[in-house]
Amino acid sequence: EAQVTQNPRYLITVTGKKLTVTCSQNMNHEYMSWYRQDPGLGLRQIYYSMNVEVTDKGDVPEGYKVSRKEKRNFPLILESPSPNQTSLYFCASSPRVGAGGELFFGEGSRLTVL
C-alpha cells in the first residue's frame, strides 16, 4: 500500500530533550516536506527536500533540523525542544517536483513539550 509513515504518532517530552520524528514514504517520491499545524494558523512549512541531499527552509525552520540521506526517509529533528514547538506535525511527499503535484500526507504526529 502506497503511504507516508510517521513515527511516533504521539509524544510527550520535556524541554531540551532531543527527539526525532521519522518519516518514510514507499512511493519513490522525490519531494518531501514537513509542516506543523497550529489552531488558527493552518499548516506552515518547516523544511522541504527536492531530492536526496537537497533540503531547504520553509517558513518556520527555527529550532528544527532535517536530513535527506535516502530518497524514502526525511526525519525531523528537534535538537532542544521548547514548549512553543508543541504542535501537530505532518510529513508529506509528492511525485512531481515543482509541478504542483498532489501531496501525500502522513497521519500526523502530535508532539507535546512540557
Added chain:
Amino acid sequence: AQTVTQSQPEMSVQEAETVTLSCTYDTSESNYYLFWYKQPPSRQMILVIRQEAYKQQNATENRFSVNFQKAAKSFSLKISDSQLGDTAMYFCAFFLYGNKLVFGAGTILRVKS
C-alpha cells in the same frame, strides 16, 4: 510573500444543501497551483480538488467544484448535496513553482442532519 486567507473560521450546512467556502490569496506570480484539502476528525489530510492557474476552466470533482477568479485572486470551493461525511476542516493551499506551499488557516465545516 504569498498569503492565503480563509475568512470563514466556521460554517454549517444542512445535509443535501449546497455550501461555498471562500479563499483568497496574494501573489505576484502568474504560474501556480491551488488546492483544497479536507481534514476530517481523523486528522488525515485528503486532497479534494486541484486547479492549475493557467487553466481558465474551473475544476470539478463529483460534488466538489471551484470558482477560480484569477484576476480577483479568489478560489472558492462549492460542495453540492452536502453529506455528513463532509464534516471536516477545509484548507485552501497555494503552491508556487519551486515547491513553496502555503496554507490558509482553515474553515471548519459542520454538516447537520
